[in-house]
Amino acid sequence: MFWLNGKLADSISLSDRSFQYGDGCFTTMLTRGGRIQYWPRHIERMNACLDLLAIPRPDWNQVEHWLQQAIKPDTKAGLKLHISRGEGGRGYSPTQVASPNVTISDFIYPSHYEQWVSGGLELGICRTRLGHNPLLAGHKHNNRLEQVLAKAELDDGGNADGVVLDICDYVVETTMANLFWVKDATLFTPDLRNAGVNGVMRRIVLEQVQTLPLEASIGDFKLEELLSADEVFVSNSVLGVAPITRIGSTSFDIGKITKRIQEMIDS
CATH class of the missing domain: 3.30.470.10 (Aminotransferase class 4, branched-chain amino acid transferase, N-terminal domain)
Incomplete structure (x- = not known):
């Protein structure tokens, strides 16, 4: 019902x-x-x-x-x-x-969200690529076929979620959340002008970052740049902010910036 x-x-x-x-x-x-x-x-x-x-x-x-x-x-x-x-x-x-x-x-x-928030989650890397659609990019419109295909691929591989790239091999998001990573006192997140969803929690995280001694960089980034991060986390409105402990074969520690942003979101 x-x-x-x-x-x-x-x-x-x-x-x-x-x-x-x-x-x-x-x-x-x-x-x-x-x-x-x-x-x-x-x-x-x-x-x-x-x-x-x-x-x-x-x-x-x-x-x-x-x-x-x-x-x-x-x-x-x-x-x-x-x-x-x-x-x-x-x-x-x-x-x-x-x-x-x-x-x-x-x-x-979802009961497993609590575990993800505290202990982190692991991501696969999707073969499915997002096409460019600057007219609709950023919006959560009702046609989500690319996300359906990416999630089906992850289900077959046994991964809960995964990093999704666009047709130019730039990092966009995961199938269910926005991506952030920290490297050398800078917070990075993909530009969503061509693909992806500009989530409510993404906007809140970017606002909170302005109160921290941290630069924010929104742009086009290759997978190699993401994998070289010091710490990685994802966000969406239901999950909140959750750390990433592994992407493919690359492991990450749960970092202090991630924990700080979680505290700020929950306060």
Whole structure:
């Protein structure tokens, strides 16, 4: 069961354009103590994608009310908010489409995330490459086929997550998180102008770094530069910040910068 425009449902129309074309966007949120973490940031990132796609923004006060129905008040959990353009239209044309559909689903906080946050996780290296799409890069739109292919590859290899490169062999992200690494008092993270998702937690980490004696470098980096790092970590809104202890055959210690950023995020 999920919530469709505020009402419990177990199905959605086959003519919904998210099913037909991936025509919409979504965000995944952590809830804690009955509250959505960083809710204004999620609104901001959804608005940016909705505006790009020319999908009308919803009444966010109403959406927040609907989300409250799905929140588990006494535990840490997750919510997925998904907005499609709606139903109808002729072929790809977005004209003659009904109003947007807002769907909400809840999920149990993954139990292994706590272990990842404290003890780190290991990454594979995906063979699947991300294509360049500067128009949609950075946004979490509903067409995630490249990520599906990359994750299927990791599942076959027995890895929980993996580093994903683009078609020019630059590091972009993992299949589920943004990547950061520290080398010589500089924090590095890939530029997402051509591919990848600019996550809510990524933005928060970059803001927090400004308070540390650490330079930040956003750019195009090859895998070799990542593997030469002093410490590596990943971030997403549900996981938070988690250290990386291995990428392929290269091992990393859990570094003091990673621990410091974790403390700042959790405070």
